[in-house]
Amino acid sequence: MSLLLVLNELSYRETKARREEVSDSLHGLVGLLRKVRQHRTDVALVTERRFFDLDLGDDYSVREWAGDGRNRDALRYLRGMRQRAPFRDVAPADLRDGTEYFHRERPAEGLGTAHQVGGLAVSLPLAQLWEEPLLWLSQRGLAEDDAGAVALTEAEVDVRHASRSEHVDEHRQWLCDSELTRIxxxxxxxxxxxxxxxxxxxxxxxxxxxxxxxxxxxxxxxxxxxxxxxxxxxxxxxxxxxxxxxxxxxxxxxxxxxxxxxxxxxxxxxxxxxxxxxxxxxxxxxxxxxxxxxxxxxxxxxxxx
Incomplete structure (x- = not known):
């Protein structure tokens, strides 16, 4: 089974970063993906929509970034990555239905998907918020109690995360062990x-x-x-x-x-x-x-x- 790297949509939505900063962050994402593939070659990048259809903030898109000749090598690498979208098609139905995830009270579908599939969440490093190798989420859903009544449940869960290639070093042991358990x-x-x-x-x-x-x-x-x-x-x-x-x-x-x-x-x-x-x-x-x-x-x- 491929290791899924799930791009956190919160890391690029509504960003106030300049286009140059966003462009640099995409090059950083490529460096991060390269680092992961030094440890695991069976990886796929998961995004909320097709990667090249993503909007990065208010006035910039992946397609605009891809049209800049300075990004040719990074673009070629991303085109060569196995990719999957949307989030909802990745997690098994029995895991995704009725369960929602929040990060600091904001709906976090990508981070939640990474948690559900046991993958690695990845972010564009455009805010201090994403400078951590582990993120905490609120997991909310409906569950039936012993009396048969349906009630809202809430639990705090963590998800492995990286926004810079240096964060991958924090997960080296896990990157190897996670596949070994299936052998x-x-x-x-x-x-x-x-x-x-x-x-x-x-x-x-x-x-x-x-x-x-x-x-x-x-x-x-x-x-x-x-x-x-x-x-x-x-x-x-x-x-x-x-x-x-x-x-x-x-x-x-x-x-x-x-x-x-x-x-x-x-x-x-x-x-x-x-x-x-x-x-x-x-x-x-x-x-x-x-x-x-x-x-x-x-x-x-x-x-x-």
Whole structure:
């Protein structure tokens, strides 16, 4: 299932910002979307209407912005994004019907949609109000009590949020974990690998390793791969020889390195002596570092070689 990034309509309606500020905020949105896609490639942008039909304040529109040649690269990126609209078509009917959301007493359909679908709300940073990685909403609806009477209910809920690319760092762990919860078999893990672990590359032979993976090892392997993904995503190969590992990672001993050679997709045998551990038992995940691509190349997942 795609991760939905829901654009908060309150962040651009009735704005008093100048056109230049609004334009800059759209470029900021593109930077934010790029940052999210460093962690998850299976994303879609959700808007109240088709993105290119949006009005940004009183006298500016996305179409006007798109017509400015200075925005060509940002426009191309947005056109390449998977998009969905309107809000009402995104959330399941049993969740959306009869439920309303408010932010500081203003109806907040986009923020509410992000909460309902477990997505990430995104805003144009045109007001201090949207400078937070977490927003609180009032959720109101009708519910039947034990006596059968229908009454208005109200609860305070939070929604993950970003208006700047820096906010994405606050959600890095969640961006990876949110998709991992939907993986129930080694086959699922193989199929989802490119979306969930964009900084890891798996040799084709690993597909068989995952198909044969013992059920008791599925969750530990998911956790270890998530640790490696987060470490690789924050890695700066130009200044660091290796990522800052989030679990125990070591190279194999000299006497055992001969066991760690695997043929990569270039047809050459490479040394995959770096390894992470997982339990129960002596589980090993062997990989090598590819600094040129800021990736870790996974060659083996299974019992100790």
């Amino acid at each position: 129930h078999t080694g086959s699922d893990l193989w199929e989802a690998r490119e979306d969930v672990f964009p900084h890891l590359r798996f040799l084709p032979r690993v597909a068989d390793d995952l198909l044969r993976l013992a059920p008791a090892w599925l969750n530990p392997v998911k956790e270890r791969l998530a640790d490696l993904e987060l470490a690789a995503s924050a890695w700066a190969p130009a200044v660091e020889a290796a990522p800052r590992w989030r679990s125990k990672v070591t190279p194999e001993s000299e006497t055992r390195k001969a066991l760690c050679r695997f043929v990569d997709t270039d047809g050459q045998a490479h040394l995959f002596d770096w390894h992470a551990r997982f339990t129960p038992g002596a589980g090993r995940l062997h990989f090598r570092m590819d600094g040129a691509r800021q990736q870790l190349v996974v060659a083996y997942i299974g019992a100790k070689l």
